[in-house]
Amino acid sequence: MEDKLLVLKDKFGVNVCGEGGEYETFTLDSPLFRKRLRVVEKTCVNHSEDAFAPVSYLRLEVNLEDKDVPESATQAELLRLHNVADLSPDTQLGILTSADPDGDIYPDPLVYRVTSSNPKVILDRLGDGWIEIEDIQGVGTNPKECTISAFNSLKEELSKLNTDLTCLVRINVYIDDMNNYADVNAEYVKN
Numbered sequence: 001m002e003d004k005l006l007v008l009k010d011k012f013g014v015n016v017c018g019e020g021g022e023y024e025t026f027t028l029d030s031p032l033f034r035k036r037l038r039v040v041e042k043t044c045v046n047h048s049e050d051a052f053a054p055v056s057y058l059r060l061e062v063n064l065e066d067k068d069v070p071e072s073a074t075q076a077e078l079l080r081l082h083n084v085a086d087l088s089p090d091t092q093l094g095i096l097t098s099a100d101p102d103g104d105i106y107p108d109p110l111v112y113r114v115t116s117s118n119p120k121v122i123l124d125r126l127g128d129g130w131i132e133i134e135d136i137q138g139v140g141t142n143p144k145e146c147t148i149s150a151f152n153s154l155k156e157e158l159s160k161l162n163t164d165l166t167c168l169v170r171i172n173v174y175i176d177d178m179n180n181y182a183d184v185n186a187e188y189v190k191n
Helices: 002-012 074-080 089-099 143-159 176-188
Strands: 035-048 055-066 119-125 131-133
Touching: 002 176, 131 143, 143 176
Parallel strands: none
Antiparallel strands: 035 055, 119 131
């Protein structure tokens, strides 16, 4: 797996330890997979002993196992084999609603769609002094311009709160196309 991650690093500028986009999920099987991964051995490796932000990664030894699905099946055919016809969020919400018409089992799901172009500032939501800034969008004709624009908006919002980028704990960046990752990351690291 490491050699594949290094290829992604070279191609897109991805940090193989997940830094800046932590690996929080590792998918071992899916209806879309023709084979499954079976974990044989796992080891937690400490990459950095930094007291404030230690970095570790999970080294997995996995075996590739065959599944009882046709090798030539398309993704749509694989989904049908597993009785999954449509993966759109609206379809999945419809399935949940029809399975639980009274809302007794599943609470009303929260659906977030980014439509706002105005940042939303939330001060001290839980009474612990943290500030959240949501819905910052970059505007431009290419990934570089969009990233610069987004950081300028973020800096402007932080300035209104008498603070700056040095006080940030976390930034979530959503990228519409992984082909844009290297350009976005090149600007991101400058901030």
